[in-house]
Amino acid sequence: MAELVLAAVTPHNPLLWRAMTDPVPDDLQPIAANFARIREAVVSHEIDVLVVIGTDHLRQFFYDNSPAFAIGKADAYHGTWENEVRTFGMEYAELTGHRELADRIAGRSVQPDAIDFSVSLEWRLDHAFVIPLQYVRPELDIPVVPIHANASMPPVPSVRRFVALGEHLRRAIDEWDSDARVGILTSGHMANDVGGPRTFAGSPDPAFDALAAGWMRDGDLDGAIRVCSEVDRLTEAGSMTSQFLNAVAALAAMGGRAADVVDVPESRFSTSPFFLWSTH
Amino acid sequence: MSRYMVDKFIRAVELGDATVAEYVADPPAFVERWLAGGGTPAGPTDDRVLTEAERAAFAARDFGALYSLGAHPYLLWHFTEAVYEHEYTEGFGWRELVERYRAAVAPQGLVDYIP
Numbered sequence: 001m002a003e004l005v006l007a008a009v010t011p012h013n014p015l016l017w018r019a020m021t022d023p024v025p026d027d028l029q030p031i032a033a034n035f036a037r038i039r040e041a042v043v044s045h046e047i048d049v050l051v052v053i054g055t056d057h058l059r060q061f062f063y064d065n066s067p068a069f070a071i072g073k074a075d076a077y078h079g080t081w082e083n084e085v086r087t088f089g090m091e092y093a094e095l096t097g098h099r100e101l102a103d104r105i106a107g108r109s110v111q112p113d114a115i116d117f118s119v120s121l122e123w124r125l126d127h128a129f130v131i132p133l134q135y136v137r138p139e140l141d142i143p144v145v146p147i148h149a150n151a152s153m154p155p156v157p158s159v160r161r162f163v164a165l166g167e168h169l170r171r172a173i174d175e176w177d178s179d180a181r182v183g184i185l186t187s188g189h190m191a192n193d194v195g196g197p198r199t200f201a202g203s204p205d206p207a208f209d210a211l212a213a214g215w216m217r218d219g220d221l222d223g224a225i226r227v228c229s230e231v232d233r234l235t236e237a238g239s240m241t242s243q244f245l246n247a248v249a250a251l252a253a254m255g256g257r258a259a260d261v262v263d264v265p266e267s268r269f270s271t272s273p274f275f276l277w278s279t280h
Numbered sequence: 281m282s283r284y285m286v287d288k289f290i291r292a293v294e295l296g297d298a299t300v301a302e303y304v305a306d307p308p309a310f311v312e313r314w315l316a317g318g319g320t321p322a323g324p325t326d327d328r329v330l331t332e333a334e335r336a337a338f339a340a341r342d343f344g345a346l347y348s349l350g351a352h353p354y355l356l357w358h359f360t361e362a363v364y365e366h367e368y369t370e371g372f373g374w375r376e377l378v379e380r381y382r383a384a385v386a387p388q389g390l391v392d393y394i395p
Binding site for chain 2 (some may be wrong): 087194240277
């Protein structure tokens with residue numbers, strides 16, 4: 001059977017692409033070091049396929065048709081958008097898909113009981129997917145199953161649906177008749193505000209950041225569910241803070257156990273989440 | 281109020297380099313051209329409607345007004361960056377634009393941006 005050997009949560013802050021270049025500035029060195037640690041874990045765990053959970057930023061998906069959870073079933077994906085190349089200096093990327101695992105996760109002719117996925121066979125992935133992959137696997141040679149979790153266009157799924165997503169991923173991978181070694185890579189934010197009153201002013205809510213790191217450090221899935229169920233609490237913590245829910249999905253996929261690595265460095269940007277669960 | 285249309289217009293400008301260039305060259309003219317385009321009763325759905333206040337805000341690149349009209353914050357910031365960055369000078373760059381943006385939106389607090 002396939003094995004879920006690693007789950008990682010990283011930031012996808014696209015401003016890093018121009019800022020975190022050699023020589024890496026002092027305040028960004030912990031971020032570079034954490035990406036390197038996860039990059040090395042992906043190598044040492046000999047991962048064959050990555051399930052990548054991210055939140056599209058109103059590029060591929062918009063309010064004319066906004067899925068709660070969308071899974072990619074394409075053979076290949078284009079990476080990043082013209083506006084992200086312009087604004088962030090990002091580089092276009094080409095990624096290979098993994099149809100077999102996508103079918104295992106989302107069903108081929110019938111949806112699984114746990115999650116009603118939207119399906120996409122033509123999808124340009126935005127920075128929420130491309131940035132983590134470019135840092136964690138610069139060769140971009142591991143096939144991916146992208147999953148968009150809507151944490152950007154209210155109404156967003158409740159935290160319990162993110163938990164269900166994580167638990168479903170664990171189950172689908174465990175039951176996949178394959179010798180593949182699978183990793184889950186999710187990206188999101190701690191407290192983060194883009195376009196609101198606290199835009200680009202460091203962390204908009206250090207108290208939320210401390211709570212969120214604690215849930216990962218202590219394996220406190222119930223605590224995460226309790227606080228993230230308070231929609232107003234997430235909104236108050238910044239306009240994009242609901243993307244922390246992607247990290248909750250990773251925690252759920254790992255059975256709610258404490259992460260092996262929890263590091264949330266502060267820098268010129270909002271707090272950067274790095275959580276890693278591994279098997280060695 | 282038509283927050284959906286505000287967000288739709290922002291995307292129509294911000295997603296591509298060519299549309300950013302066309303908009304900044306003459307914002308009021310771009311707004312009128314955009315409104316005149318769109319779908320037909322028999323064609324693919326592509327509705328385009330803006331209120332007077334929304335048209336005026338886009339014609340003036342007035343991000344403070346667009347924030348109060350309920351633009352999606354993420355879209356609005358990146359729209360602002362895209363349509364002002366050609367005006368960067370030695371004394372007015374990204375950081376100054378961020379500060380100008382924050383000064384416009386912070387007094388308004390959290391505005392309901394859900395369409």
